[in-house]
Amino acid sequence: MQQDKKRGIILMNLGSPDSTQVKDVRKYLRQFLMDERVIDIPFLSRALLINCIIVPFRAPKSAHAYQTIWTDEGSPLIVLTNQLQAALQPHFNMPVEVAMRYGNPTPEAAYESLLKQVPGLEEVILFPLYPHYAMSSYETAVRYMEEVHRKKGYKFKLTTIPPFYNDEQYIHALAESIKPYTEQPFDKIIFSYHGVPERHIYKGDITGKHCLKVADCCHVPSAAHPFCYRHQTFTTTELVAKELGLPAEKVEQTFQSRLGRDPWLQPYTAARLEQLPKEGVKRLLVVCPAFISDCLETLEEIAIGGKAIFLNAGGESYETIPCLNISPLWVNAVVKLIEKEEEIVKAV
Numbered sequence: 001m002q003q004d005k006k007r008g009i010i011l012m013n014l015g016s017p018d019s020t021q022v023k024d025v026r027k028y029l030r031q032f033l034m035d036e037r038v039i040d041i042p043f044l045s046r047a048l049l050i051n052c053i054i055v056p057f058r059a060p061k062s063a064h065a066y067q068t069i070w071t072d073e074g075s076p077l078i079v080l081t082n083q084l085q086a087a088l089q090p091h092f093n094m095p096v097e098v099a100m101r102y103g104n105p106t107p108e109a110a111y112e113s114l115l116k117q118v119p120g121l122e123e124v125i126l127f128p129l130y131p132h133y134a135m136s137s138y139e140t141a142v143r144y145m146e147e148v149h150r151k152k153g154y155k156f157k158l159t160t161i162p163p164f165y166n167d168e169q170y171i172h173a174l175a176e177s178i179k180p181y182t183e184q185p186f187d188k189i190i191f192s193y194h195g196v197p198e199r200h201i202y203k204g205d206i207t208g209k210h211c212l213k214v215a216d217c218c219h220v221p222s223a224a225h226p227f228c229y230r231h232q233t234f235t236t237t238e239l240v241a242k243e244l245g246l247p248a249e250k251v252e253q254t255f256q257s258r259l260g261r262d263p264w265l266q267p268y269t270a271a272r273l274e275q276l277p278k279e280g281v282k283r284l285l286v287v288c289p290a291f292i293s294d295c296l297e298t299l300e301e302i303a304i305g306g307k308a309i310f311l312n313a314g315g316e317s318y319e320t321i322p323c324l325n326i327s328p329l330w331v332n333a334v335v336k337l338i339e340k341e342e343e344i345v346k347a348v
């Protein structure tokens with residue numbers, strides 16, 4: 001890529017605790033769940049709920065879950081994001097850094113590292129590693145980076161890569177990662193996305209009258225779609241299924257990782273894993289496209305917990321398809337997405 005400006009890139013992911021010790025998991029959960037875009041209730045109620053109920057009960061359980069997936073190098077999410085950074089660096093003549101929304105490395109550290117490496121830094125390209133727009137993932141990552149940028153008084157420009165849920169190269173990389181699994185005999189493939197509360201979908205609807213209100217809302221054109229997580233996840237599933245030529249009856253979309261009692265997007269993955277064997281589905285594939293890097297929610301919740309649910313309910317075979325992680329087609333897609341954004345900026 002031509003370097004006519006002093007630039008740097010930041011890849012941003014969600015983040016993990018510093019270790020599997022309960023104290024570190026507690027600290028991480030507190031920072032994560034105190035985010036008003038994740039638990040969107042008034043500050044005092046949120047602080048009470050998180051500090052008195054959710055964190056005390058959840059931290060030991062989450063710590064145990066992290067222990068089942070932790071590697072010698074640390075959290076899979078962090079290790080894989082660092083590996084993506086290393087795979088991307090040779091494609092750019094500007095530094096590529098990593099920042100996490102929660103925990104380490106912080107956005108401040110990533111910005112400061114770029115400033116050290118590029119004297120007179122003019123622009124930072126922010127690449128949130130989320131294919132879909134959700135208030136609790138993409139939006140909070142971008143707003144937080146903007147807030148730090150403003151508070152620090154940085155002079156360089158911040159350019160953000162938009163959600164890429166329907167990008168041709170991303171869809172191709174995802175489809176190719178699934179293909180070897182669908183070439184073997186299977187009864188069904190589940191596209192399991194991280195869930196969000198329905199309330200977040202209503203809140204994100206800029207028209208105020210479309211999402212979850214109009215029949216088949218996600219397939220009816222609307223100005224709400226650029227901010228609608230549900231619409232964007234359906235689009236990803238449908239484009240991948242089309243590219244792979246999967247018959248409709250073999251494809252299903254579900255939502256995982258529900259927290260609390262409010263209604264979240266449905267159907268819930270765990271409930272479907274329990275029901276599917278009774279409907280005659282014995283050989284199941286599961287892919288989790290909301291996650292770019294394998295993490296607690298794919299390696300523990302889906303690959304370990306989900307498998308146990310399905311097999312105990314009478315399923316016979318269950319395979320979790322890895323996330324894109326550092327697949328060469330995905331690395332190529334990231335390079336193209338960044339180049340595309342540069343062309344748009346230049347043309348304006």
Ligand SMILES: C=CC1=C(C)c2cc3[nH]c(cc4nc(cc5[nH]c(cc1n2)c(C)c5CCC(=O)O)C(CCC(=O)O)=C4C)c(C)c3C=C
Pocket residue numbers: 014015016017029038039058062075077130134136137194195196197229257259290291294295296297
């Ligand atoms: C209200 C709670 C949560 C919302 C909303 C939410 C949305 C959301 N999350 C991701 C991506 C990830 N979440 C991960 C872990 C995780 N998520 C929640 C809660 C909400 N997420 C919790 C409490 C946790 C921590 C672990 C646990 O106790 O279960 C992870 C994995 C992190 C890791 O270290 O591996 C990811 C990634 C998205 C994309 C999203 C909205 C679309």
Ligand SMILES: [Fe+2]
Pocket residue numbers: 194257
């Ligand atoms: Fe989450």
Ligand SMILES: [Fe+2]
Pocket residue numbers: 210211212217218224225228229230231
């Ligand atoms: Fe919608």
